[in-house]
Structures are given as structure tokens and as C-alpha cells.
Amino acid sequence: MENTSAPAIDFARHDRIRPIRWTGQSLELLDQRRLPFEVEYLACADSDEVAAAIHALAVRGAPAIGISAAWGAVLAAREADAADGATALAQIEPALQRLNAARPTAVNLAWALARMRRALAGAGDDWRDVLEREARAIETEDLAANRRMGELGAGLIEPGSGVLTHCNTGSLATAGFGTALGVIRAGVALGRIDKVFADETRPWMQGSRLTVWELQQDGIDATLIADAAASHLMKDGQVDWVVVGADRICANGDVANKIGTYQLAISARHHGRKFMVVAPSSTVDMDTASGDLIEIEERDQAELLGVAGSRIVAEGIRAWNPVFDVTPATLIDAIVTEKGIVERPDEASMRAMFGR
Incomplete structure (x- = not known):
């Protein structure tokens, strides 16, 4: 389903932001609580400190959380004194568990830590x-996957389309280029997307603080x-696709994503618009049968009761x-991963793409 005749994408031109920097001594995270100013x-x-940054949303987005946790494991190993990887793993396991507890819903966090455990368990004195x-490798592979997904997802979009996106799914949420925003970047670069809309995404305002700022940096x-x-926009016919990311994709195609x-x-289906989910295969959790089994994180109610730290709601209100x-799979037109596209996902089509 790829458009093989399309011109090549100038990735550098459309992807200038890097939220995660490993210095060799510390992990530097672009503090997304302070953006855009x-x-x-x-x-x-x-x-x-990495776990605290993940919990406080200084770094956010499922792939970026997983990458940050992987580097957090490297930092945890600084405290280990071991002759081989298996011994080191036993020493840093409590730190890995604290990293894992920082955000429970995003599957990339547990996935990245499990991968780090496997690598360490089999290592010798060069652990x-x-x-x-x-x-x-986790970071590099994520960037390559995002570029692949961008091209695949853009190939589904008819030239001249309008798209709406939710939350932030771009370079800020990944190693670079983004998932859903990567599709939008690719679609703009290939001349398939004419109009881009982003909703504000309350209560953390990832759309208004992050997404439109990020696109501005790339001249989009x-x-x-x-x-x-959003529903009014769809009714007016200005949106052909809603393109979003995911924090967990279940074996039946149900998707957990930003509230x-x-x-x-629902609105896209009612108005005859298409709905696309874009995420790396590391976000697919074939061990979770359906969305009913996902633990949904709840955060401090103060995030709803105020704006920028100032309370705007009367005292005593909960x-x-x-x-x-x-989002149930029945409302999704396409799930795009670097492994390919699952159209109208269900248990059979998910299993065909991702195995058990």
C-alpha cells in the first residue's frame, strides 16, 4: 500500500528536535513542562532522577519514556559492582522496578526494561x-521505525487531505520524527496533507504547548x-483523517491512548472520517487480550482544578x-507500525501481523 513513486522525504528538514540526550555521564531530557516558552x-x-522525570511528565510519550528508562538502567548500573551481567542485574533490579512504576499504562516502559534485563543477564565482564x-540500539531503532511508519501512514492519505491530531506524538514523544506526527510530517513533505489541526489536549495541554510549537519549528x-x-470541525468537512498515537495496543486491536x-x-465514525493509530510494534501488547484489562492511570485531581499552578475551581470541588x-478496535480504520499496516484491526489480523 506504499506509494513507491513518491519523492524521498528530507528527514533532516522536517525533524529538528531531540528530547533525549545521552552525554556519557548523565541523561539530559528536554523538560516538556516548560515548553513552549x-x-x-x-x-x-x-x-x-530519571524515574522522577518520567512520573512528573518532564519526559512523556510512550516511546520516549521507554528510551529514557533504558538510559536510566545504564545509570543504575553505575552503582553496581559485579563481575558479570547476571550479578549486576540482581544488584540493580530494585532501581529497575522503581523505573517501571513511574508510569503504569505505557507498555514501552516495561518493554524497554525487559529488553535491558535480557541484555544484561547474558553479558560477561563487558556488561x-x-x-x-x-x-x-533502542533509541536508534525507534527513530528508524518512526520514519518507516511516517511513509506507510502517509501512503493511506489522499492528496489534499486535512488531518486532526491529538496530544503530542512527535519528536518530543519519541527518539525523533514521531509516530502520528511522523505521518503528518511525511504527508506534508509528500504533498498529501494540506491542512493540519491539533487539539489542545487538556489538562496538560500537550497539543497547544507542544504539538503546534514542534510543527512550527519545522515550518509546518x-x-x-x-x-x-473537534466534532464541529469534522462536520464541516475540514478533516479527512484523525491521526493519533498509542500507549498500548491490545491483542484484539483495542488502543489505550491519551484521554x-x-x-x-466516535466522532470520526459518526461523520464518516477515517481514524488512524500510529505506534511502533513495541507498543503492541499481545499478552493483553483487550482494553478492558488495561490499568488506566489516574493523576492528581489538582491538574484539573487549576491552570499553570493557579486554582480556578471553588474550594471543596472534587x-x-x-x-x-x-478506543475499541471497531472504531479504528488502520493501525500503522513499522512492521506494516493492520486495516480494520481485530484479533485475527493482529495475530497475523504480530504473532501470538
Whole structure:
């Protein structure tokens, strides 16, 4: 389903931001709580500082969380004194568990840590080098996967289309280029996407603070809308595709993603628009049968009761603040991964692409 006659994408031109930097001594994370007005990197000298950054949303986006955790494992190993990898693994396991607990919903976090454990368990006296190479491989592979997904997803979009995206799924959320935003970058570069809309994505405002800023850095024009304006936008015919990322994709094709994704899928189906989920295969969890089994993270209600730290709601009011929702596979037109595209996902088509 690829457009093999399309011109090559100038990835450097459309991908200038890197949120994760390994210095050899510390992990530097672009502090996304401060964007768009301050571009500041947070230096993490140990694994617990990485875990705190993940929990506090200084770094966010499922792939970026996994990559950060992998480098957190490298930092944890600084405290180990062992002759081989298996012994080192036993010593740093408590630190790995603290990293794993930082965000429970995004499957990339547990996936990356499991991969680091496997690499370490089989290593000899060069286990420190093995661990660092594995973290670098996770990061490098993510960037390559994003570029592949961008081209695949863009191939589904008819020239001249308008797209709507939710939350932030770009370079800020990954090793680079992005997942859903990677499809949008590729679609713009290939002349398939004419209009880009991003919703604000309350309560953390990832769309208004991050997505439109990120696209601006790459010279891509985007229009910001209120979350509540999405259905009206679709009714007006300005959107052909809703393109989103994922934090976990289940064996039946159900998708957990940022809160608000589910209602966009419902509205897209009602208005005859297409709905695309873009995520690396590391986000696919074939061990979780359906979205009903996913633990949905809930955060501090204060995030809803105020804006930028200032309370705007009367005292005594309670709030409910789930971070994710689950979109059933029946509302999804395509799941795009670097391994290929699953159209109209169900258990059989997911199993055909991803195995058991």
C-alpha cells in the first residue's frame, strides 16, 4: 500500500528536535513542562532522577519514556559492582522496578526494561558496554521505525487531505520524527496533507504547548482548536483523517491512548472520517487480550482544578483525572507500525501481523 513513486522525504528538514540526550555521564531530557516558552534540559545523574522525570511528565510519550528508562538502567548500573551481567542485574533490579512504576499504562516502559534485563543477564565482564549499546540500539531503532511508519501512514492519505491530531506524538514523544506526527510530517513533505489541526489536549495541554510549537519549528503550518471543537470541525468537512498515537495496543486491536482519543474515534465514525493509530510494534501488547484489562492511570485531581499552578475551581470541588482512555478496535480504520499496516484491526489480523 506504499506509494513507491513518491519523492524521498528530507528527514533532516522536517525533524529538528531531540528530547533525549545521552552525554556519557548523565541523561539530559528536554523538560516538556516548560515548553513552549523555555527550552531547558533536565540533567538526570541517576536512575531515580530519571524515574522522577518520567512520573512528573518532564519526559512523556510512550516511546520516549521507554528510551529514557533504558538510559536510566545504564545509570543504575553505575552503582553496581559485579563481575558479570547476571550479578549486576540482581544488584540493580530494585532501581529497575522503581523505573517501571513511574508510569503504569505505557507498555514501552516495561518493554524497554525487559529488553535491558535480557541484555544484561547474558553479558560477561563487558556488561557495562553491553548495557549502553542496548540503550543506544533502542533509541536508534525507534527513530528508524518512526520514519518507516511516517511513509506507510502517509501512503493511506489522499492528496489534499486535512488531518486532526491529538496530544503530542512527535519528536518530543519519541527518539525523533514521531509516530502520528511522523505521518503528518511525511504527508506534508509528500504533498498529501494540506491542512493540519491539533487539539489542545487538556489538562496538560500537550497539543497547544507542544504539538503546534514542534510543527512550527519545522515550518509546518498548523491550526489549534479547542478539544470541544473537534466534532464541529469534522462536520464541516475540514478533516479527512484523525491521526493519533498509542500507549498500548491490545491483542484484539483495542488502543489505550491519551484521554480524549475515544471520543474523537466516535466522532470520526459518526461523520464518516477515517481514524488512524500510529505506534511502533513495541507498543503492541499481545499478552493483553483487550482494553478492558488495561490499568488506566489516574493523576492528581489538582491538574484539573487549576491552570499553570493557579486554582480556578471553588474550594471543596472534587475532580476525576484519568490520563488515558481505550478506543475499541471497531472504531479504528488502520493501525500503522513499522512492521506494516493492520486495516480494520481485530484479533485475527493482529495475530497475523504480530504473532501470538
